[in-house]
Amino acid sequence: MPDSFLLSKPFVEKLRTTVARVNGTPVPGASGSSTPPRLDDPGQQPLSFRIGTFDGAWNQGAYKDVTVTSGSTTATVNALNLFADVNDAGDSDVNCAIARDGAVWYLIASEC
Numbered sequence: 078m079p080d081s082f083l084l085s086k087p088f089v090e091k092l093r094t095t096v097a098r099v100n101g102t103p104v105p106g107a108s109g110s111s112t113p114p115r116l117d118d119p120g121q122q123p124l125s126f127r128i129g130t131f132d133g134a135w136n137q138g139a140y141k142d143v144t145v146t147s148g149s150t151t152a153t154v155n156a157l158n159l160f161a162d163v164n165d166a167g168d169s170d171v172n173c174a175i176a177r178d179g180a181v182w183y184l185i186a187s188e189c
Contacts (some may be wrong), residue, residue, distance in 0.1 A: 156182035
């Protein structure tokens with residue numbers, strides 16, 4: 078088996094660009110600042126998505142306790158509403174969707 082192979086310069090550059098994109102590293106001379114990170118990057122914490130309920134109005138920028146109802150167990154988490162005020166429609170339990178990014182839970186959607 079040979080110790081080395083002769084490869085054309087354009088092929089080597091194309092190979093380097095492809096490997097850099099797969100690895101999620103910037104490609105010198107490529108358009109844009111960098112390639113997006115890999116979806117399976119072990120350094121990134123996985124996102125969690127849950128369905129739950131909360132009571133009362135929920136103002137934008139405020140935290141509120143959400144009772145998680147999806148899954149086999151019921152738990153309560155404290156989530157942040159980044160998007161818009163949610164007015165209480167008089168129901169005791171308002172259905173919602175929340176997601177966790179790292180250590181913080183966020184309101185994604187709720188009944189209006």
